[in-house]
Amino acid sequence: MRISAAIAVWMCAAFALICLGFALTAFSGHATLTDAAEREVSLGYAWFWTFLFCIAALFGVLSWLIKAGKLGNPE
Numbered sequence: 001m002r003i004s005a006a007i008a009v010w011m012c013a014a015f016a017l018i019c020l021g022f023a024l025t026a027f028s029g030h031a032t033l034t035d036a037a038e039r040e041v042s043l044g045y046a047w048f049w050t051f052l053f054c055i056a057a058l059f060g061v062l063s064w065l066i067k068a069g070k071l072g073n074p075e
Contacts, residue, residue, distance in 0.1 A: 005067035012060030016053050023049035 003011070026046030033039045065071035 005063045008063035009060050009067060012056045012063060016056035016060060019049050019053035019056055023047075023053055 023046050026042055026049060030039060030042050030046065033042055062071065
């Protein structure tokens with residue numbers, strides 16, 4: 001199965017927004033936790049989703065550059 005670069009851009013954008021939503025939810029709920037262990041787990045969860053957001057955004061930008069012909073073989 002081959003995915004075109006244009007579809008990959010939109011799929012990466014959708015996944016990045018979902019990841020960002022999870023990360024922001026975890027970061028915003030961090031202040032309400034009173035147990036130190038739960039705060040650490042919450043921060044780990046938030047940073048994990050932030051990392052996934054960055055990876056999805058990076059691959060989205062790379063796909064957009066490939067689609068625009070600025071990266072890779074321009075055939």
